[in-house]
Amino acid sequence: MLKNLQEILNGRAEHALHRLWSDQLSEAEAAAIDSRARKDARYREELDGSLEFLARVEDLADDGDIQAIASDCRQVLLERKSNLRLAAGLAAGVLVACGAALLYFSPLGGPDERLLQKYVTRIGEQKTIELDDGSVVTLNTNAQLVVDYGNRSRRILLERGEAYFEVVRDNERPFTVDLGFGSVTALGTAFSVRKHRERYQVAVIEGTVALHELAEEIPASPAPLPTGGQAVVIAAPSEHLLEEGWVAEFDISLDELRAFRPESMERYEGWRGGMLGFYREPLNDVVQELNRYSRKKILIEDASVMELSVSMVVSIQEIESALKGLERVLPIEVDRRYDRIEIGASMGDRSRDKSQEVGP
Amino acid sequence: MNRSFNPRNDGIIDLASQPRPGRRRLVEQLFDQHAQALRLFLRGRSVPPDQVEDVVQELFTRLMDVARLEEKMSDTTGSNRSYLLTMANNHLVNRHRKRKLRSEYAAAQRGNEQERVDERTPERIVAAQLELEAMKAAIMDMPLNWRVAFILQRFRNMSYEEIALHMGVRAKQVDNYIVRAMRRIRKTQRKMKGEGD
Numbered sequence: 001m002l003k004n005l006q007e008i009l010n011g012r013a014e015h016a017l018h019r020l021w022s023d024q025l026s027e028a029e030a031a032a033i034d035s036r037a038r039k040d041a042r043y044r045e046e047l048d049g050s051l052e053f054l055a056r057v058e059d060l061a062d063d064g065d066i067q068a069i070a071s072d073c074r075q076v077l078l079e080r081k082s083n084l085r086l087a088a089g090l091a092a093g094v095l096v097a098c099g100a101a102l103l104y105f106s107p108l109g110g111p112d113e114r115l116l117q118k119y120v121t122r123i124g125e126q127k128t129i130e131l132d133d134g135s136v137v138t139l140n141t142n143a144q145l146v147v148d149y150g151n152r153s154r155r156i157l158l159e160r161g162e163a164y165f166e167v168v169r170d171n172e173r174p175f176t177v178d179l180g181f182g183s184v185t186a187l188g189t190a191f192s193v194r195k196h197r198e199r200y201q202v203a204v205i206e207g208t209v210a211l212h213e214l215a216e217e218i219p220a221s222p223a224p225l226p227t228g229g230q231a232v233v234i235a236a237p238s239e240h241l242l243e244e245g246w247v248a249e250f251d252i253s254l255d256e257l258r259a260f261r262p263e264s265m266e267r268y269e270g271w272r273g274g275m276l277g278f279y280r281e282p283l284n285d286v287v288q289e290l291n292r293y294s295r296k297k298i299l300i301e302d303a304s305v306m307e308l309s310v311s312m313v314v315s316i317q318e319i320e321s322a323l324k325g326l327e328r329v330l331p332i333e334v335d336r337r338y339d340r341i342e343i344g345a346s347m348g349d350r351s352r353d354k355s356q357e358v359g360p
Numbered sequence: 361m362n363r364s365f366n367p368r369n370d371g372i373i374d375l376a377s378q379p380r381p382g383r384r385r386l387v388e389q390l391f392d393q394h395a396q397a398l399r400l401f402l403r404g405r406s407v408p409p410d411q412v413e414d415v416v417q418e419l420f421t422r423l424m425d426v427a428r429l430e431e432k433m434s435d436t437t438g439s440n441r442s443y444l445l446t447m448a449n450n451h452l453v454n455r456h457r458k459r460k461l462r463s464e465y466a467a468a469q470r471g472n473e474q475e476r477v478d479e480r481t482p483e484r485i486v487a488a489q490l491e492l493e494a495m496k497a498a499i500m501d502m503p504l505n506w507r508v509a510f511i512l513q514r515f516r517n518m519s520y521e522e523i524a525l526h527m528g529v530r531a532k533q534v535d536n537y538i539v540r541a542m543r544r545i546r547k548t549q550r551k552m553k554g555e556g557d
Binding site for chain 1: 397400401403404405406441442445446449450452453454456491492495496499500503504505507508511512514515516519527528529535539542545546549
């Protein structure tokens with residue numbers, strides 16, 4: 001509350017606009033907005049300008065195209081809700097594909113028939129989709145994307161998770177993946193994109209992609225293409241080419257784009273076969289990665305084992321048995337509960353002859 | 361605040377005297393639920409305290425004549441509130457425009473110029489139409505997630521939380537999309553204005 005007041009007194013008009021529409025606007029805030037607008041002419045102008053702008057936008061409410069999108073969006077919402085309900089009732093492993101096929105028309109020019117198609121994978125599921133133009137998308141576990149193909153563009157919105165794209169070149173219709181911070185345009189290419197909380201990761205397996213920054217008002221820096229094996233920190237470039245063998249990571253909270261060249265691209269494409277490879281990686285990282293593929297989460301109970309170095313290959317279908325193997329080579333103890341798996345330090349070093357180790 | 365003693369209320373029809381009991385009940389219900397939110401909004405929009413109640417009354421009186429109101433208000437509370445706030449905003453903006461026009465007109469008269477200041481000159485209509493077209497193009501050209509968030513908020517009056525649920529992201533992210541979408545459209549609008557003048 002106090003924070004909002006402070007923001008009104010010192011911040012941008014945009015914030016006031018937001019608060020005015022919020023259902024938590026307090027009397028003190030309303031008075032503060034009023035008083036600042038009276039004192040601060042520029043603020044008032046900005047606020048008036050944006051509110052006038054909103055009223056102007058309202059004139060579009062009766063526009064047929066906007067209406068069509070609005071009701072289609074609504075349709076997706078309704079479908080999504082019923083699909084969620086449906087999904088909750090399905091057994092694990094059953095794929096949920098809500099192919100919400102929606103038609104709407106493009107802004108200018110003749111009717112540009114578009115088809116919005118949504119694809120979803122559940123935790124532990126992977127799926128390969130061939131798109132109309134022959135491009136192939138592989139979705140990793142717990143992912144969701146929307147395909148928006150038009151006459152002049154091919155757009156993908158990655159809403160969640162990780163996907164691998166093998167793109168068929170079409171100069172007339174660029175292939176673009178929309179991300180929260182920007183977009184990736186393929187220049188005849190194979191690449192993978194992963195959305196991970198506030199971070200996006202783009203790895204180029206073949207060819208080149210262009211990263212576009214969406215944030216406006218940031219001066220375009222000359223976008224140096226990284227060379228050599230070191231990580232390069234680039235402060236918010238407007239466009240940036242990323243070549244084969246490179247990985248770019250964007251952190252939304254830090255507003256920072258970082259590119260590096262990993263020793264192997266295995267991590268970014270290997271998952272497509274359902275196998276995960278780890279080479280000398282800390283146990284903690286391995287566990288986090290494995291947890292993406294299973295509802296039954298693995299928890300490390302003892303911080304002393306987190307840094308243990310792990311090298312192994314795991315099938316995403318057989319994570320539990322992989323842990324059994326790990327238990328033999330590392331000083332850890334794996335405790336299987338009905339809803340989770342706990343990893344702790346092993347008590348009596350080599351004296352582990354537990355009955356549950358009897359294999360199937 | 362006693363309405364009957366306020367001379368400004370003369371032109372306003374009393375809700376109770378209106379026909380259509382169903383509509384009246386709906387409007388009264390909306391009043392009970394959202395009048396306070398509207399008052400705060402109007403205060404925040406620098407409507408003088410002694411005029412707030414008049415504007416609220418006027419808005420609710422207008423609701424009696426809104427086409428298909430029942431349909432529009434069949435949604436959740438959040439959407440209804442947002443609809444009313446949008447209506448209030450439009451009302452204030454129009455009021456402001458009219459005042460500005462009036463003073464421009466007065467200034468023109470004082471300057472003894474022949475120039476007529478009227479909202480509906482052909483030039484103005486065309487300019488407004490072009491501006492709308494440009495804004496629409498800007499909406500259609502923006503990234504899908506911005507577009508969806510923006511349209512649902514503005515034209516379906518959905519709350520950030522509802523949109524977040526729909527898009528599978530957090531409300532903060534929705535806020536982010538909408539802010540960016542608005543900036544993009546405003547930029548287009550400013551550019552148009554800059555070229556027009």
